[in-house]
Amino acid sequence: xxxxxxxxxxxxxxxxxxxxxxxxxxxxxxxxxxxxRRQELLDETLAELESLRESPAQRLRAxxxxxxxxxxxxxxxxxxxxxxxxxxxxxxxxxxxxxxxxEELPLEIFRSTMDVDFFGTLHPIKAALPTMIERRSGHIVNxxxxxxxxxVFGYTAYGAAxxxxxxxxxALRQEMKPYGIHVSVIFPPDTDTPQLHYENQFKPTxxxxxxxxxxxxxxxxxxxxxxxxxxRRQVYxxxxxxxxLYFLLSNGFTGLFRWYFDRVIARARRxxxxxx
Numbered sequence: 001x002x003x004x005x006x007x008x009x010x011x012x013x014x015x016x017x018x019x020x021x022x023x024x025x026x027x028x029x030x031x032x033x034x035x036x037r038r039q040e041l042l043d044e045t046l047a048e049l050e051s052l053r054e055s056p057a058q059r060l061r062a063x064x065x066x067x068x069x070x071x072x073x074x075x076x077x078x079x080x081x082x083x084x085x086x087x088x089x090x091x092x093x094x095x096x097x098x099x100x101x102x103e104e105l106p107l108e109i110f111r112s113t114m115d116v117d118f119f120g121t122l123h124p125i126k127a128a129l130p131t132m133i134e135r136r137s138g139h140i141v142n143x144x145x146x147x148x149x150x151x152v153f154g155y156t157a158y159g160a161a162x163x164x165x166x167x168x169x170x171a172l173r174q175e176m177k178p179y180g181i182h183v184s185v186i187f188p189p190d191t192d193t194p195q196l197h198y199e200n201q202f203k204p205t206x207x208x209x210x211x212x213x214x215x216x217x218x219x220x221x222x223x224x225x226x227x228x229x230x231x232r233r234q235v236y237x238x239x240x241x242x243x244x245l246y247f248l249l250s251n252g253f254t255g256l257f258r259w260y261f262d263r264v265i266a267r268a269r270r271x272x273x274x275x276x
Contacts (some may be wrong), residue, residue, distance in 0.1 A: 001230060001231040002029075003025055003028040003029050003030040003089075004028075004029035004030070005029075005030075005031065006030045006031065006088040006089060007030070007031045007032075007033065007059075007081075007085050007086075007087050007088050007089070008022075008025045008030045008031070008032050008033070008087065008088065008089040008090075008091065009033045009034075009035065009077070009080055009081075009087040009089070009090050009091070009124070009128070010022050010025075010032065010033070010034050010035070010091040010093055011034075011035045011036070011067050011091070011092050011093055011094040011120065011124050012035075012036060012067075012092075012093035012094030012095060012143075013032075013033075013034025013035060013036055013042075013045065013062075013091075013093065014034060014036035014038060014041035014042045014044070014045045014062075015036070015041055015045070015193065015194055015195075016093070016191070016193035016194060016195055016219050017093055017143075017188065017191060017193060017219045017222045017223055017226075018034070018036070018091070018093030018094070019034075019045050019048075019219070020218075020219035020220050020222070020223035021091055021093065021223040021226055021227065022034050022045065022049060023048060023049065023052055023223075024220070024223045024224065024227055025089070025227065026049045026052045026053060026054070026058065026060065027052050027054060028054075028227070029054045029055065029058065030058070030088075030089070031058055031059040031060070032049060032058075032059075032060055032061075033059075033060075033061040033062070033063065033080040033087075034046070034049075034061070034062050034063075035062075035063050035064075035065050035067065035073075035076050035080075035094075035124070036062075036064065036065075036094070037064060037065070037066050038064070039064045042062040042063075042064055043062070045062065046060060046061075046062040061080055063076045063079055063080055064076075067092075067094050067116075067119075067120040067123050067124055068115040068116055068119055068120050068123070069123075070123050070126075073123035073124055073127050074123075074127045076124075076127075077124060077127035077128050078127070081128070081131065086128060086131035086132050086134075086135055086138065087128055087132070087138060088137070088138055088139065089138070089139050089140075089141070089230060090124060090125065090128050090132075090138065090139070090140045090141070091141045091143075091226070092120070092121040092124055092125070092140070092141065092142050092143055093143050094116060094117075094120045094121075094143075095116060095117050095120075095143055095195065096112065096113055096116040096117060096158075096195070097113065097117075097145075097155065097157075097158040097195065097198075097199050098112075098113065098157065098158070098198075098199070098202055099154040099155050099157075099158065099199055099202050099203050099204065099207055100154060100202050100204065101154070101204055102156040105156070105157060109157050110156075110157045110160070113157040113158055113160075113161045114157075114160065114161045114164070116161075117143075117158070117161035117162060117164075117165060118161045118164045118165055118168070121142050121143070121165055121168070122168065125140060125142075125172070132179070132181055133176075133179050133181070136179050136180045136181075137179075137180045137181065138180075138181045138182070139181070139182040139183075139184070139230055139233075140169075140172070140176075140181065140182070140183045140184070141183075141184045141185075141186060141226060141229070141230065141237070142165050142168075142169045142183070142184070142185050142186070143165065143185075143186055143188070144162045144163075144165045144166045144169070144185050144186065144187050145158070145159075145162040145187055145188060145189075146187055146188070146189050146243055146246060147159040147162050148162030148163050148165060148166045148185075148187060149163070149166060149187060149246075149247060149250055149251075150246055150247075150250045150257065152207065152210060153204065153206045153207050153210060153261065153265055154203060154204045154206060154207035155207070165185065166185055169183050169184075169185045170185075173235065182233055183235075184229055184230065184233075184234055184235060184236070184237055185235070185236055185237065186222070186225070186226050186229065186236075186237035186238075186239065187236065187237065187238055187239075187243055187247065188217065188222045188239055188243075189214070189216070189217060189239070189240055189242060189243050190211060190214070190216040190217070191216055191217045191218070191219055191221075191222050192216040192217070192218055192219065193219050196216060205268045205269075205271065205272045206264070206265045206268040206269065206272075208268075209264050209265070209267070209268040210261060210264055210265075214242065217239060217240055221239060221240075222239045225237055225238075225239035225240075226239075
């Protein structure tokens with residue numbers, strides 16, 4: 001796929017995988033617009049994009065907005081498409097996770113996680129969809145997670161939101177097919193981003209044990225898989241071999257995974273109790 005003169009709008013584009021995707025698409029010649037809350041990070045990322053531009057004709061923009069807020073999201077999408085060009089690619093990379101034991105997590109964590117991960121995906125789509133339908137083309141990429149197809153200990157809030165993203169995306173794909181609009185879901189594993197560093201402060205022992213010694217992917221690796229997935233019109237984008245294996249097995253061997261995780265969790269619990 002030739003990204004030259006294609007407009008890509010990326011939420012969560014000021015850091016992590018969103019920022020890496022913005023950089024890669026800029027190098028590929030796309031017009032790139034990023035949306036995030038913090039203006040200082042937007043300014044920093046926009047400066048980096050400017051240094052990567054392939055052509056002076058590329059339009060590189062940033063807009064501060066909280067995608068959990070419908071009015072702010074509408075305003076951002078309207079501002080970034082004011083020239084009448086709807087997004088050719090919409091990447092919903094804004095995300096939030098705060099792991100912990102369900103009984104200890106405040107209800108506010110569940111609400112804020114759903115607000116960012118699900119409604120923060122829904123709002124940009126609802127804002128951009130009318131013009132995409134009118135033009136009858138476009139590609140939407142929504143961020144789920146390995147925890148969005150495989151229930152993972154410690155991620156009751158995050159998993160619920162990411163399962164919702166997958167279910168929403170599967171249904172949306174069916175609805176958008178007649179309009180020539182493609183919908184993909186990407187399922188990243190642990191990725192070395194500021195968000196992962198935040199999560200690691202709160203991960204229960206059992207969650208850490210499930211993750212094991214697996215190395216986190218880099219944001220650039222996930223961004224590369226994402227762009228490759230757009231080029232190949234992949235329905236599910238699975239950035240690593242482990243993720244592809246888990247996805248394949250979890251669709252037919254859910255019971256096996258439950259058995260394995262239950263054993264790992266039981267051992268970790270015994271160790272935790274012994275340390276008290």
